[in-house]
Amino acid sequence: MSKNLFRNELASIIPYVAGKPIEEVKKEFGIDDIEKLASNENPLGPSLKAIEAIKKEVENIHIYPDSSAKRLRQEIAKTYDLSYENVVVGNGGEQILQMIAQAFINTGDEAIMAATTFGLYGSSVSHMGGVPIKLPLKAYKHDFEGFIQKLTDKTKLIYVCNPNNPTGNIMTGDEIDYLVKNVPDHVVIVFDEAYYHYAKVNKDYPETLEVLKKRENTIILRTFSKVAGIAGTRVGFALTSKEIALEMGKVKGVFNVNKLAQVAAMGALSDKEHIENTVELNYKSIAMMENYFDKMNLEYIKSNSNFVFVNVGMDSRIVFERLMKKGIIIRPGYQWKWDNWIRVSTGTIEQTEKFLAKLHSIIKKD
Ligand SMILES: *Cc1c(COP(=O)(O)O)cnc(C)c1O
Numbered sequence: 001m002s003k004n005l006f007r008n009e010l011a012s013i014i015p016y017v018a019g020k021p022i023e024e025v026k027k028e029f030g031i032d033d034i035e036k037l038a039s040n041e042n043p044l045g046p047s048l049k050a051i052e053a054i055k056k057e058v059e060n061i062h063i064y065p066d067s068s069a070k071r072l073r074q075e076i077a078k079t080y081d082l083s084y085e086n087v088v089v090g091n092g093g094e095q096i097l098q099m100i101a102q103a104f105i106n107t108g109d110e111a112i113m114a115a116t117t118f119g120l121y122g123s124s125v126s127h128m129g130g131v132p133i134k135l136p137l138k139a140y141k142h143d144f145e146g147f148i149q150k151l152t153d154k155t156k157l158i159y160v161c162n163p164n165n166p167t168g169n170i171m172t173g174d175e176i177d178y179l180v181k182n183v184p185d186h187v188v189i190v191f192d193e194a195y196y197h198y199a200k201v202n203k204d205y206p207e208t209l210e211v212l213k214k215r216e217n218t219i220i221l222r223t224f225s226k227v228a229g230i231a232g233t234r235v236g237f238a239l240t241s242k243e244i245a246l247e248m249g250k251v252k253g254v255f256n257v258n259k260l261a262q263v264a265a266m267g268a269l270s271d272k273e274h275i276e277n278t279v280e281l282n283y284k285s286i287a288m289m290e291n292y293f294d295k296m297n298l299e300y301i302k303s304n305s306n307f308v309f310v311n312v313g314m315d316s317r318i319v320f321e322r323l324m325k326k327g328i329i330i331r332p333g334y335q336w337k338w339d340n341w342i343r344v345s346t347g348t349i350e351q352t353e354k355f356l357a358k359l360h361s362i363i364k365k366d
Contacts, residue, residue, distance in 0.1 A: 013123050020329050031327050037345040037355055038329040040165075040195075040307050042229030044281065044348075046264075047274040050230050053267035054260045065259040072262045075269055076237055080209055085242045088249065089265075091256050093194055093223035093236030098124050100190060100219060102251040103244070104156045105130035111157040112150050114142045114164065116336050118192060121159040130156070140167055140301050144179045151183065158183060161192045162206075163199050166336055166343040168303030170199050173206035180211055188217045188244070194236075195305040197227040197275055198282055202304045209239065216241040226306060227278050228268040233261040282306050285346035292356045296363070307345045309333070312363050316342050319362060326358040 019038030026034060073084035090096040097120045105111065107129035113121045115134040122132040131154075135146040147158060160179070163170045171179075176191075183189060191208045199205045212218045220239040225231035235257055238248065257265075268274070289308050293300045300310035312319050316332035319342055323330055333341030344355060 007127075009127050009129050013126055016119055016123065017335055019331060020324070022329070025324055025329060029325055031325075034327045034329065035347060035351045035354060036329045037307075037347055037351065038331045038343075039231070040226055040305070040345045041231050042227065042278055042306075043285075043346065043351060044229065044274070044278050046229040047268040047271035049267035049271040049274070050228070050233075050264040051267075053263040054233075057260055057263040061259055063259070065255050065257065065262055067254050069257050069262050072235075072257070072265055073237075075266050076239075079269065080239060082209075082239060083242070086239055086245055088238040088240065088245050088252070089257050089262075090236045090238070090252065091258075091261075092225060092234040093192070093221050094120060095234075095252075095256060096221050096236045096238045096248075097121065097192075098127075099248045099251050100157070100188075100238075101125050101128045101130065103248045104188060106156075108154060109156040110150075110152060110154040111159065112147050112155060113159040114161065116164075116167065116338065117142075117159065117161045118165045118194075121161075121190075121192075125157070137164075137167065140169060141175075142171055144171075144175060144182075147179065148182045151187065155187050158187060158189045159192065160189065162208075163195045163303070163305040165194070165305070166307070166331065166333070166338075166341075167301045167309050168305040168307055168343075169301050170202055170205050170304045172204040174204075176206040176208065176211065180215065185215065185217060188219060189215070190219045190221060192221045194221065194223045194226055196222055197279055198306050199304040201279060201283070205304065212239060212241070216243065219244060224265050224268055227275050228265070228271075229274070229278070230261075230264050230268050233258075233264045235261045235265040281348065282346045284349065285352045288349070288352045288356065289344070289346075292360075296360075298363075307343050309338075309341055309343050311341050312359070313340055314363060315339055319359075322362045323355075323358055326361070328355050328358050330355075 073087040077084045101124035105128035109130045111125040223236040320332035331343040
């Protein structure tokens with residue numbers, strides 16, 4: 001095939017590695033009993049209100065969805081005391097990230113981000129011919145001083161993954177204030193808050209809606225995939241200024257959020273109890289893991305997400321393979337060049353117990 005057939009930027013993009021699907025592992029290893037703790041999904045399943053809404057709507061799928069998803073955007077806006085014109089919805093937060101890169105990045109524009117963070121920031125920017133500027137974490141956190149030093153005339157975007165994936169920890173309100181104060185107004189700051197409901201339990205977690213109120217070039221990204229438990233229907237959204245929302249609307253697919261997804265998201269949005277139960281279970285699962293890691297003297301990062309990043313003192317490729325053979329799927333840290341670390345999602349009490357028992361059988365030093 002001719003070398004020049006594809007867009008030049010594709011040559012430098014490494015395909016995203018998603019969590020291994022359960023069905024694939026079942027086939028490959030001939031085991032039936034599998035726990036997937038690899039993609040930070042909701043262990044309690046979807047909100048029943050989302051399921052009900054889909055059942056009702058399914059009879060209408062011969063009709064195109066509302067391309068502007070106006071009702072959903074209104075419902076989201078109401079939750080945050082905004083107008084629907086401040087809300088952009090996408091086929092997952094993933095698509096929102098693509099839309100951001102498409103709306104802002106010209107060839108050679110720069111975007112500043114952490115070196116160990118969600119991979120789609122870098123790839124979406126590269127795709128548009130932009131240059132991701134990646135700064136190593138400092139004491140496991142975004143290095144905001146470094147971010148500020150890297151600002152140039154070409155800087156368009158700054159990505160703050162808060163809590164950060166895969167490390168799970170938060171940047172505090174004070175740290176966010178420091179960043180915002182030192183970034184010129186024309187640079188767009190993207191706060192990826194995919195794990196917002198888990199994180200806000202921590203009183204130091206910032207309310208970035210306050211930043212948005214004062215600073216137009218701000219985008220807050222949220223998703224229905226994590227705490228809301230509807231990862232499979234794909235809905236994510238951005239809260240931003242009307243001007244940015246309008247421009248992002250120009251690059252979106254016309255019917256980018258399908259009919260079932262729109263109603264499922266509205267159902268999930270109204271189900272506060274499901275969210276509370278999920279967050280409560282989450283911190284039980286985290287406590288069980290931390291307890292074990294402490295006992296075993298394993299280094300881990302304090303998480304305010306629904307996953308924990310832990311140094312298991314062994315090559316994560318091996319731990320990943322061995323856990324998989326025992327029916328547990330996790331995410332190996334080598335994918336982020338953290339060879340001895342693994343990222344494991346929180347689960348039900350039973351799933352967490354099973355994970356810890358299987359992990360113990362692999363790493364115990366006797
Ligand atoms: C899961 C996740 C998203 C969005 O996921 P979607 O399923 O595409 O909505 C965005 N950012 C981070 C950091 C995530 O972990």
